Amino acid sequence: xxxxxxxxxxxxxxxxxxxxxxxxxxxxxxxxxxxxxxxxxxxxxxxxxxxxxxxxxxxxxxxxxxxxxxxxxxxxxxxxxxxxxxxxxxxxxxxxxxxxxxxxxxxxxxxxxxxxxxxxxxxxxxxxxxxxxxxxxxxxxxxxxxxxxxxxxxxxxxxxxxxxxxxxxxxxxxxxxxxxxxxxxxxxxx
Numbered sequence: 001x002x003x004x005x006x007x008x009x010x011x012x013x014x015x016x017x018x019x020x021x022x023x024x025x026x027x028x029x030x031x032x033x034x035x036x037x038x039x040x041x042x043x044x045x046x047x048x049x050x051x052x053x054x055x056x057x058x059x060x061x062x063x064x065x066x067x068x069x070x071x072x073x074x075x076x077x078x079x080x081x082x083x084x085x086x087x088x089x090x091x092x093x094x095x096x097x098x099x100x101x102x103x104x105x106x107x108x109x110x111x112x113x114x115x116x117x118x119x120x121x122x123x124x125x126x127x128x129x130x131x132x133x134x135x136x137x138x139x140x141x142x143x144x145x146x147x148x149x150x151x152x153x154x155x156x157x158x159x160x161x162x163x164x165x166x167x168x169x170x171x172x173x174x175x176x177x178x179x180x181x182x183x184x185x186x187x188x189x190x
Contacts, residue, residue, distance in 0.1 A: 052186065055179070066156065074149060076115075079104060081149060083112035084138075087122060088146035092137040121145055 048054045067078045076084070079102070086101035087093050093101070099109035113136050116122035121142030127135050138146055161169055 051179075062160075069152070069156065070149070073152065074145060076119075076145075076149075079108050079112045080115050081153075083109055083136075084116060084121065084142065084146055084149060085153070087136050087138055088143070088150065092135045094133040094135055096133070098136060116142065 048057055063078060066081070070076050070078065070081050074081075082102035082104060083098050086098045089101070095109055095113060096106065098104070098113065099106045102109060102112075104112065113122055113124055113134075116136075117124050120139055122136050123139055124134050124136050127133055164172065
């Protein structure tokens with residue numbers, strides 16, 4: 001039987017959900033038409049019976065597809081894409097802000113900014129007004145690329161979510177944020 005997260009006494013009570021039985025609770029999501037959603041190696045692997053591993057597997061497939069797309073269309077990798085998207089939401093960002101907003105470590109954010117600067121998409125200046133921080137801002141060409149990449153990202157997201165209702169999308173966002181909020185508890189020492 002697949003391991004599940006600890007449940008409260010109320011949750012351990014017999015399910016009143018119509019059609020639910022013990023074998024369905026804590027199981028991975030049902031397959032559409034009873035078959036895997038594509039030729040995905042390892043989709044039936046024991047590791048994918050753990051929520052975190054399943055999410056990581058889906059995230060890896062999404063990241064690989066996105067990376068291939070952005071490399072082919074913009075000649076930029078995912079870390080550069082994330083950094084560019086973070087800068088594009090403001091007139092300028094310090095490197096620490098780019099790292100935080102792009103969910104990158106400081107070294108990866110710095111390296112991405114260097115690549116973007118070499119490509120002429122970002123200007124980086126040292127400043128005295130905010131400590132000795134480096135300030136990154138989009139160049140006119142960078143702003144154009146940012147707009148095209150944002151448009152592509154929105155189109156890709158529409159395709160990803162096409163099978164969901166607006167209410168299901170809201171629920172998905174809510175659940176993912178709750179999962180994210182639980183990450184520190186999961187990663188804490190037992």
